[in-house]
Amino acid sequence: xxRRTIIVVFSLIFSTLLLWGLFYMLGHYLSYQSWSSIFGRGxxxxxxxxxxxxxxxxxxxxxxxSPLEAHMxxxxxxxxxxxxKGIPVDLKYSTTDNFILSDLYxxxxxxxxxxxxxxxxxxxRALLKIRRPDLDFIILDAARPKSIQYDLWEKxxxxxxxKNYVSNPSNxxxxxxxxxxxxxxxxxxxxxLDMGSRYDYFGEEAHxxxxxxxxxxxxxxxxxxxxxxxxREIMIISGFKxxxxxxxxxxxxxRDISPQPLMIP
Numbered sequence: 001x002x003r004r005t006i007i008v009v010f011s012l013i014f015s016t017l018l019l020w021g022l023f024y025m026l027g028h029y030l031s032y033q034s035w036s037s038i039f040g041r042g043x044x045x046x047x048x049x050x051x052x053x054x055x056x057x058x059x060x061x062x063x064x065x066s067p068l069e070a071h072m073x074x075x076x077x078x079x080x081x082x083x084x085k086g087i088p089v090d091l092k093y094s095t096t097d098n099f100i101l102s103d104l105y106x107x108x109x110x111x112x113x114x115x116x117x118x119x120x121x122x123x124x125r126a127l128l129k130i131r132r133p134d135l136d137f138i139i140l141d142a143a144r145p146k147s148i149q150y151d152l153w154e155k156x157x158x159x160x161x162x163k164n165y166v167s168n169p170s171n172x173x174x175x176x177x178x179x180x181x182x183x184x185x186x187x188x189x190x191x192x193l194d195m196g197s198r199y200d201y202f203g204e205e206a207h208x209x210x211x212x213x214x215x216x217x218x219x220x221x222x223x224x225x226x227x228x229x230x231x232r233e234i235m236i237i238s239g240f241k242x243x244x245x246x247x248x249x250x251x252x253x254x255r256d257i258s259p260q261p262l263m264i265p
Contacts, residue, residue: 065107067107068105071264072145075261075265079111080110084121088136089109090138091108091110091142092182092199098199098200111142111143112178113143114177117179120238121137124137127238135185137186139181140248143177147265176263179251179253180249180251181250182249184248196225196228196247206245207245232247
């Protein structure tokens, strides 16, 4: 009886050590590997860089499942970073660093877009690297569901010109089709360039129609104007269009795409 007890105890100890060792090796492996290919990008290990006030902050997340990403993939969206390796992303609506002061995207920190936009953005980045190898894009927002469009629209209900900054969700926007992108420029150290106003600034400093006058009125600097002109030139050459009220916003005409993209509800 005593001998049997000793055998059982040693067996339990051995099994525990073996199980602990397996979990240790598995945890070590997962620290360096992505399981996205196994789980359809549902579970992943990723590193998120946030460029905020000239400081690079790093946030780590383990095994994050994003229902919002899965929702947008069902409507034909793809992850921009999968196709354009190394492009910096700081989704402002996945943080509280935005005009609504709230994280609207939850666990989503990947920039999603229609494949047609991704192909044009890849071209734009290549042109930028030819013109200015010391600079890069940073994506601030891309595809956005209409459900979140309603949140933004409601937040600006007191703004007299809100239709110039947030499209009426009843009609939808190019963001809801995955055909609009908000971006800026950073240097090789991750420092944002002076663009004259912060992202999502709803005032004349963000407008692109009378920028020389803005410089004369000392509302933006000459450097900011040069940076805007560079960004705009690269994006327009690559097939993007602009709107007058936001220097960061670029979109594609959905009439150029077949079949027509689906609106993300």
